[in-house]
Amino acid sequence: MAVTLLHLTLVFIRIADVLTTxxxxxxSTYGESDPSALANDMGNETGVAVLxxxxxxxxxxCGFVYKWTFIANSTGNLTAQVWHHDSGDVxxxxxxxxxxxxxxxxxxxxxxxxxxxxxxxxxxFIGFHSSDTNIIxxxxxxxxxxxxxxxxxxMTTPTDWSSANTxxxxxxxxxxxxxxxxxxxxxxxNITLYNDEISVGDTVNTITASDNDLExxxxxxxxxxxxxxxGQNYFEIHSSTGAIRIKSIPPINTYNLDIEVKDPCSxxxxxxxxxxxxxxxxxxANLPSxxxxxxxxxSNTLLFAINATDSYNDSxxxxxxxxxxxxxxVKAIVLTTDHGxxxxxxSIPFDYDNVSTYNxxxxxxxxxxxxxxxxxxxxxxxxxxxxxxxxxxxxxLEDINTNTLLxxxxxxxxxxxxxxxxxxxxxxxFEVTLIPPSNIG
Numbered sequence: 492m493a494v495t496l497l498h499l500t501l502v503f504i505r506i507a508d509v510l511t512t513x514x515x516x517x518x519s520t521y522g523e524s525d526p527s528a529l530a531n532d533m534g535n536e537t538g539v540a541v542l543x544x545x546x547x548x549x550x551x552x553c554g555f556v557y558k559w560t561f562i563a564n565s566t567g568n569l570t571a572q573v574w575h576h577d578s579g580d581v582x583x584x585x586x587x588x589x590x591x592x593x594x595x596x597x598x599x600x601x602x603x604x605x606x607x608x609x610x611x612x613x614x615x616f617i618g619f620h621s622s623d624t625n626i627i628x629x630x631x632x633x634x635x636x637x638x639x640x641x642x643x644x645x646m647t648t649p650t651d652w653s654s655a656n657t658x659x660x661x662x663x664x665x666x667x668x669x670x671x672x673x674x675x676x677x678x679x680x681n682i683t684l685y686n687d688e689i690s691v692g693d694t695v696n697t698i699t700a701s702d703n704d705l706e707x708x709x710x711x712x713x714x715x716x717x718x719x720x721x722g723q724n725y726f727e728i729h730s731s732t733g734a735i736r737i738k739s740i741p742p743i744n745t746y747n748l749d750i751e752v753k754d755p756c757s758x759x760x761x762x763x764x765x766x767x768x769x770x771x772x773x774x775x776a777n778l779p780s781x782x783x784x785x786x787x788x789x790s791n792t793l794l795f796a797i798n799a800t801d802s803y804n805d806s807x808x809x810x811x812x813x814x815x816x817x818x819x820x821v822k823a824i825v826l827t828t829d830h831g832x833x834x835x836x837x838s839i840p841f842d843y844d845n846v847s848t849y850n851x852x853x854x855x856x857x858x859x860x861x862x863x864x865x866x867x868x869x870x871x872x873x874x875x876x877x878x879x880x881x882x883x884x885x886x887x888l889e890d891i892n893t894n895t896l897l898x899x900x901x902x903x904x905x906x907x908x909x910x911x912x913x914x915x916x917x918x919x920x921f922e923v924t925l926i927p928p929s930n931i932g
Contacts, residue, residue: 513613514756515554515670522548522617522665526562527598529628529663538643539625541618541662542574542582542652545634548617550668553756555608555704556588558667559601563592563626571601571664572618573609577649584648585615592626606705610671610755617666620646629662636660671756674702674711678733679750679762687771687803691737695726695766698733700752707754714751716761722746726766735764743770743859770859773801778853778864786841786873787908788834795832795866796824797853805857812863813852819868821853830855832866843872876904899926 573585586609637655678698725741753759809830880901
């Protein structure tokens with residue numbers, strides 16, 4: 492049972508090595524603490540690659556190698572390396588720097604410029620490669636290393652080290668690590684857009700992600716970290732360009748997108764992009780307006796056709812906002828999508844002498860916003876009809892037949908109303924009747 496528990500513990504530790512990403516918080520060193528102490532021990536092999544798989548050469552955080560310190564026994568150059576363990580005997584080369592030995596027997600520092608530094612991660616290891624004769628001395632000591640010989644060309648990656656010789660010892664090389672800088676994201680500005688001017692795929696803003704670590708310039712990720720009003724359903728960000736795009740048409744609302752920039756060491760910053768989607772208001776094109784109608788107009792008569800439009804093609808509903816509903820009504824015009832102002836179905840007759848002008852406020856609603864327009868209705872006073880053929884006189888025989896036409900009335904009405912004529916007062920001898928039209932045949 493004890494063996495089983497030990498096995499599980501080792502498996503757990505290995506998984507932790509793979510998954511843990513620690514960020515360096517201060518400058519630190521990894522490798523031989525005093526390379527000069529190994530100055531008298533010399534190697535003489537050619538084409539040597541060494542992988543130092545021991546704790547002092549093992550990185551425990553994410554940062555950058557900004558300097559190498561080493562001792563060489565002769566002038567020349569070699570390649571300092573950082574390796575990452577994949578699985579089994581396979582390692583991936585994370586990066587390398589060329590070291591030039593100019594002062595054999597003494598500590599030499601090789602400063603690595605920003606942009607050329609190697610990024611380390613948790614459980615990466617120091618290694619080195621020399622195509623010519625190895626110039627880095629070593630001593631036998633506690634700690635394992637792997638050594639490949641005869642590697643005189645640039646090393647490929649990943650590399651299988653299963654054929655390497657193993658040994659115990661320390662090599663005269665040390666790395667200096669500096670923490671990664673947190674990236675920043677800029678270019679946020681409040682964006683206001685109207686719903687009739689946006690389409691899927693439109694870029695609404697482009698933000699800029701930057702980092703003082705030049706190695707990170709092309710390795711920053713941008714993500715929409717959190718939003719309100721379900722903004723992540725409507726917007727997306729292109730990580731490599733910083734373009735914020737519409738992926739689905741958003742409803743009218745204000746969206747605050749928290750956008751996170753992160754570097755490979757998981758250092759991050761967040762900025763907020765505010766996007767306001769507004770409704771383009773509908774337009775009542777022919778209001779305000781003034782119309783004149785006759786005092787004796789009938790009920791349910793169209794007085795005015797409303798010209799209302801919406802650029803977003805929303806369905807519009809128009810109604811009366813202010814006005815006398817016993818006299819006016821606003822409703823759809825039959826067989827159209829338009830609305831109009833009508834006299835009410837049971838309209839109280841206009842009375843010019845009582846009210847000569849009405850003001851009707853009309854509202855049109857697209858489901859998001861309401862706009863208003865004013866219609867002024869002037870009442871035209873009704874004019875009495877005119878009997879053009881009277882006064883007049885006629886003579887008739889005493890014994891004239893009944894139902895004989897005595898006089899044709901010529902009556903006109905300026906409003907074109909239907910005219911009814913009667914005798915006043917009534918008479919038992921005479922009557923007024925409508926003359927039927929003549930037969931045409």
